[in-house]
Amino acid sequence: MGFAPCAFEIVPLFSDELLAILPVKLKEIPKTVTPAFMSSTPLILGNPQSALRRSVTQWLALAGNLPTPVMEFDNIEAIKSVVAVGLGSSIVPALSLGKGHIAMTNTTVRPIKPRLARQVALVRLRGKRSTEAVSLASAALLSLRRSK
Numbered sequence: 001m002g003f004a005p006c007a008f009e010i011v012p013l014f015s016d017e018l019l020a021i022l023p024v025k026l027k028e029i030p031k032t033v034t035p036a037f038m039s040s041t042p043l044i045l046g047n048p049q050s051a052l053r054r055s056v057t058q059w060l061a062l063a064g065n066l067p068t069p070v071m072e073f074d075n076i077e078a079i080k081s082v083v084a085v086g087l088g089s090s091i092v093p094a095l096s097l098g099k100g101h102i103a104m105t106n107t108t109v110r111p112i113k114p115r116l117a118r119q120v121a122l123v124r125l126r127g128k129r130s131t132e133a134v135s136l137a138s139a140a141l142l143s144l145r146r147s148k
Helices: 035-039 051-063 076-084 132-142
Strands: 008-023 044-046 071-073 090-093 107-111 117-125
Touching: 008 051, 008 076, 008 132, 035 051, 044 051, 044 076, 044 090, 051 090, 051 117, 071 076, 076 090, 076 107, 117 132
Parallel strands: 044 071
Antiparallel strands: 008 090, 008 107, 008 117
């Protein structure tokens, strides 16, 4: 079932910076990670069809040849766990590293350069009647909006 782009109301909420996560046992990790450095490590990446993966792939392409990941997952928590056991490195949203997520042990977190972020938004189908529960959830999400 396809929808015309104008069928959706999109309300930007905030920008979520992407960060590199690397196993602590990896030697000589720079303070800021580049596409060339990440491409030199075994990569654990998300699903190739996801918007996040497409953004990360475009960022890695800045190094020249696009590396092939050693593993791919549909779940960021799984990616974080695989990095923690030392099997590779990844790029993940900062939001996935905060409070309420699995603690990051045996992992080093670094900013990336050039910087990369994803836009988090509330997407609603235009003309769809809202329920009380959807209205409450929408109001909670809209409270997360960050002004620039």
